[in-house]
Amino acid sequence: MRVALAFAFFASWVQLVLGAPTAAGLEKRDVFVPPVLYPHAGTVWNSGQRHNVTWDLSNAPVNITNSIGTILLRKGDLSTPVVLANGFDILLGRVEVTVPWLLTGSDYSLVLFGDSGNFSPEFTINGLDLF
Secondary structure, three states, X not given: OHHHHHHHHHHHHHHHHHHOXXXXXXXXXXXXXOOEEEOOOOOEEEOOOXXXXXXXXXXXXXXXXXXXXEEEEEEOOEEEEEEEEEEEEHHHOEEEXXXXXXXXXXXXXXXXXXXXXXXXXXXXXXXXXOO
């Protein structure tokens, strides 16, 4: 019984060691967090207009973990379900969006997702006024 138990333990240990990933089999990847250049503080968009959202590519790493981009809209400290763009290559440095019909506010910002999420400064969207 002791021999069988020792053999089972040894076999489990060998399987664990041989099944572990090695650094040689992995490609090094970097997280890319490009700063949003436009819109910037003081920018005013009007609902229905088209604008280019731009970001800085000067520090882009060679290997990016996720190069497929998405841009979401935020209002104040809250994320909204509004997707302004998705499925674009984060290495393009810009993507054109159409400003949706929203309530007027000066606390909108964008979140640029690719490798990581990066926020734009807050800016103004002129849209619908309730009063």
